[in-house]
Each structure stands twice: as structure tokens, then as C-alpha cells.
Amino acid sequence: MINIQKILDDIAKEMANETDRGKVADYIPQLAHVDPNQFGIAVATPDGQVYTAGDAGTLFSIQSISKVFTLTIGLGKLGNALWTHVGREPSGDPFNSIMMLEHESGRPRNPFINAGAIAVVDAIMMGHEPKETLGEILQFVRFIADDDSISFDHKVAASEMAHKDRNASLAYFMKSFGRLKHDVDKVLGTYFHQCSIAMNCQQLAQAGLFLVSNGINEHTGVRVINAQRSRRINSLMMMCGHYDGSGEFAYRVGLPGKSGVGGGILTIAPGEGSIAVWSPGLDHIGNSKLGTKALELFVQETGWSVFGD
Numbered sequence: 001m002i003n004i005q006k007i008l009d010d011i012a013k014e015m016a017n018e019t020d021r022g023k024v025a026d027y028i029p030q031l032a033h034v035d036p037n038q039f040g041i042a043v044a045t046p047d048g049q050v051y052t053a054g055d056a057g058t059l060f061s062i063q064s065i066s067k068v069f070t071l072t073i074g075l076g077k078l079g080n081a082l083w084t085h086v087g088r089e090p091s092g093d094p095f096n097s098i099m100m101l102e103h104e105s106g107r108p109r110n111p112f113i114n115a116g117a118i119a120v121v122d123a124i125m126m127g128h129e130p131k132e133t134l135g136e137i138l139q140f141v142r143f144i145a146d147d148d149s150i151s152f153d154h155k156v157a158a159s160e161m162a163h164k165d166r167n168a169s170l171a172y173f174m175k176s177f178g179r180l181k182h183d184v185d186k187v188l189g190t191y192f193h194q195c196s197i198a199m200n201c202q203q204l205a206q207a208g209l210f211l212v213s214n215g216i217n218e219h220t221g222v223r224v225i226n227a228q229r230s231r232r233i234n235s236l237m238m239m240c241g242h243y244d245g246s247g248e249f250a251y252r253v254g255l256p257g258k259s260g261v262g263g264g265i266l267t268i269a270p271g272e273g274s275i276a277v278w279s280p281g282l283d284h285i286g287n288s289k290l291g292t293k294a295l296e297l298f299v300q301e302t303g304w305s306v307f308g309d
């Protein structure tokens with residue numbers, strides 16, 4: 001029997017001694033204030049258990065991890081038609097890159113790079129005001145995490161809006177190809193708020209449970225999506241969830257995962273559990289440095305990689 005709690009305690013202890021913690025994202029000024037000396041990890045298993053260690057109860061900005069949730073909503077609303085808005089191939093480029101957009105008529109390569117997530121949010125707005133779409137996104141996240149206390153961090157969203165130049169460029173570039181249907185500022189405002197959702201590791205691990213068990217949260221008995229869709233979302237997380245670091249993450253961890261510049265990573269071990277880690281210091285690609293290291297250790301100890309023990 002694996003002792004998950006002991007594994008997490010050991011990892012948290014080891015991470016506390018790390019000196020090379022990466023660099024906190026500062027292009028969103030509100031995130032630059034976060035203390036890099038924090039580390040949290042939580043594992044939720046289908047039987048309803050949640051194991052935690054370190055700062056697993058501290059709220060952080062989930063940032064691009066939210067793209068998994070809007071992708072799920074988008075597929076629910078549009079079905080396969082979502083793939084006319086966005087592709088499903090790894091980009092091999094940074095998360096905020098504009099390069100491939102020109103080659104592919106403004107269609108982003110996948111839903112997890114910024115351009116892709118902006119295209120997804122435009123697709124799910126369907127003529128509605130940002131408030132309504134944001135209400136829907138928040139309701140969905142609260143539902144899958146089974147936690148009504150989850151909310152936006154309006155200061156983070158405002159901070160990103162005030163420094164929107166790169167994302168605005170991506171949005172206008174896509175719009176020039178006729179790709180976005182709504183007003184660019186409304187789409188960006190919605191996107192920045194979805195990224196600003198504040199969660200802790202425990203809530204995030206619980207939110208991932210439906211992807212562990214073929215679309216069902218086994219503990220609550222609720223089916224969120226069908227099995228085929230769950231498998232497909234996991235495959236996108238594996239191939240594209242860490243941008244140009246996706247190959248490295250698959251090599252080191254071997255699980256579907258989605259990172260965010262807030263320093264969080266949501267990782268799915270199909271059939272086993274959902275693992276959320278958080279440490280604000282990032283590597284040069286923008287993925288949590290200690291978070292990745294902790295997941296590498298966790299998979300070594302548990303044998304939960306999809307590629308074998």
C-alpha cells in the first residue's frame with residue numbers, strides 16, 4: 001500500500017530546503033508581490049480522501065489552469081464545433097507567442113496557449129455579456145470542486161487588464177482574420193477574470209477529480225462529462241498543458257498536467273487521483289519550478305505515471 005500522506009510530507013520537507021526556487025511572474029504586477037518561499041501539495045482520490053502538505057490551504061491565482069475548465073465548458077456548449085475555433089496540436093512556442101497565428105489564418109494551435117484560450121472564451125460568450133459568461137465559469141468551477149467559496153481575485157484581473165498589451169495584440173490579430181466575434185476588450189476582460197480565479201491546492205485537486213474517473217466525480221457520484229471527452233481533455237493536457245515545456249513535463253512526470261503563471265499545476269493520474277501543487281517561483285518557460293520537481297518525486301514514489309512505474 002502506498003502511504004500518500006507520508007509521501008506528501010516528505011516532499012514538502014524536501015521542498016522547504018530548496019534554495020533554487022525560480023522566479024515569480026512579474027509581468028502581472030499583482031503577482032510579483034507573492035512570497036516565493038511557499039509550497040503546497042494536495043492529492044484527491046476518487047474515494048473522497050484528500051491528502052495535503054505544506055501551504056495546501058493558501059489561495060493563489062490559478063491563471064492558465066483555468067483554461068482546462070473553459071475548454072470543458074466550451075466542448076459542452078459547442079461540441080466538436082469548438083475545433084473550428086482552435087486546434088489541438090502542441091505549439092512548441094511560448095504561451096504568449098503570436099508566431100503560429102499568422103501561418104494558420106489566426107487559428108490558435110491549441111486551447112492552452114493564450115491565443116487559444118482567448119478564442120475559447122470568445123466562443124463560449126455566444127453574444128452574452130462578460131458578467132454572464134463569468135458567472136457560468138465560476139459556477140462550473142464551484143460545482144466541480146464542490147466548494148461555493150471559490151471566487152475571482154479582482155485585483156489580479158485589473159492588474160492584468162492594465163498590462164494587457166501582449167494579450168490584446170493576440171486578440172486583435174485573431175480578430176483581423178475574423179476569428180473573434182465579440183468586442184476585444186470584453187473578451188479580454190472575461191479571459192483575465194477567468195485567469196484570476198483564486199483557489200488553494202486542496203480545492204484544485206478536488207476540481208480535477210472528474211478527469212481522474214472518466215468524467216465522473218466518483219465521490220459525489222456526479223457525471224460532469226462523458227468518458228470520451230475526459231480522455232481527450234487529458235490528452236490535450238499531456239501534449240499542450242506546459243506550452244514549450246510540455247515534452248519536458250511528459251518526460252519527467254508522465255501525466256496530463258496544466259500549469260499557470262501563478263505557480264500552480266493541476267495534474268491528473270487517471271484512475272488514481274488528482275494532484276495539485278503550488279509554488280510561485282517559475283522556470284524560464286513559466287511553469288512552477290518546485291511544483292514540477294515535487295510532481296517528479298511524487299510519481300517516482302507512487303508509480304502513477306501513465307507510462308509505467
Ligand code: GLN
Nearest residue numbers: 063064095114195260261
Ligand atoms: N493570464 C496569464 C496571461 O494571459 C496566463 C498565462 C499563464 O498562466 N501561462 O498571460
